[in-house]
Amino acid sequence: MWLNLLIVIILGFLAAAVDAIAGGGGLISLPALLLIGVPPQLALGTNKFAASMASLNSSITFARSGKVHFPLVKWQIPFTFIGALLGVWAVLSVSSQFLNKVVLILILIVGIYTILHKNLGMENRFEQLVPSKLRAGCCFALALGFYDGFFGPGTGSFLIFSFIALFGFDFVSASANSKVLNFVSNFASLILFAWNGKILFLYGIPMALAMILGSFLGTKLAIRRGAALVKPIFITMSLLVAFKLIYQYI
Template sequence: MFELLIVAAASGLAGFIDAIVGGGGLVLLPTLFAVYPGAHPATLSGSNKGAAIWGTAWAAGQYARRVTLRWPALLPAVLAALIGSFLGAWALTLVNPGGLRKALPVVLVLILIYTLAKKDLGRAHAPRFAGRAEAVLASSVGLGIGLYDGFFGPGTGSFFVFLFVRLLGYDFLHASASAKLLNTATNAAALVLLVSKGHIWWHVAAVMAVTNVIGSLLGTRLALKHGAGFVRHVFIAVVTLLICKTGYDAFLR
């Protein structure tokens, strides 16, 4: 019972962070591994996805009601993200992700440096493309990061946010809202695969899902209230923590 309370609290915090800018897995997955050290990693990942998908979907719905989303570009991007996540999960059964584990903190450092150097990055919502061009670019982001999420995963939401800001010209608020739609699709694809293999604890996932949605509700309200500048600051903080966590996992553990 005590273990369940710990992971439920971690899931609430993860939902809060994830709703603002992504990166909730930075909190929840390490907690699950610490609390249940003898469990199969895939089972913990499945339980994590089983909780996180509800908070992500809830945040996506909240943003969709309050933020004007560019649906003609995002709907095909959601489909591409779903396909990418399936392919990434399949690739994971064939290839060891060890090389990517070492490259990830380097990529995150470059993203952080670029974001800090570009003081106005993501502060104004000024989409650079429209029509087919925007749909193709958004779908490319969905497919590429979907592949990454199915294959490896850490920082998926933050990668979606950064690419929507950098490539499509969205501000951080609209980028975060758009990222929730695509991240829901990638979570769903991975969850279907893991559930089909029996890798989920439903009783743990159900409790964590409730607190994840509560955290997501609070995080979404804060992001909508304070806008793109607030989301940018949280993005910088989360990417910094991701660098520390992934760097430790890759080079020190």
């Protein structure tokens, strides 16, 4: 038991640090729970519990630094919440195999596009909210909330990319805004997992504490080092998600 706790604490800390910077922490935290023998449904619920605590901490830290653009995300939050609830509900009755293939293609495109466009997200070019882009942003929030509740891998990467491509934010501001929406989708999913008794608090609580510390470190690093740190980690995590999906598909 003590070895299992050590594993989830160490890997949870690492996962949250990476996730706070560029997303993709679920690639580390969820397998950690499965590694110690937690059944899949309990692992998903426990991971959502710990990840919610970490994403809340990151959101608060980013907000205090002035990196979160609340005039935009305040409109996206309810769409994300509703989307996540619908996603968790849908996963009970719909196969994720088709979505797996679609996401694999999309996240490869995101990763490769970011590599090829060297200046993408390196400067903050956001100027003002345009109604047409705000509507598009709310649609993205609904879709990505649904995706996070339904399936999950790569949500952070898609959110960051949408803030950069659609609104012109740099990587740090995009990561800050995406972390707020990521917390909302995590929390919405957590409600349903908790309602169905799918959280193992024996591992969830120590993992959550470790992830809060990891998220604090990752957020501070992102703020201090800027896009020069966030972009390469973003590309790495996007491609790792793609390779993980390829491995599962094969």
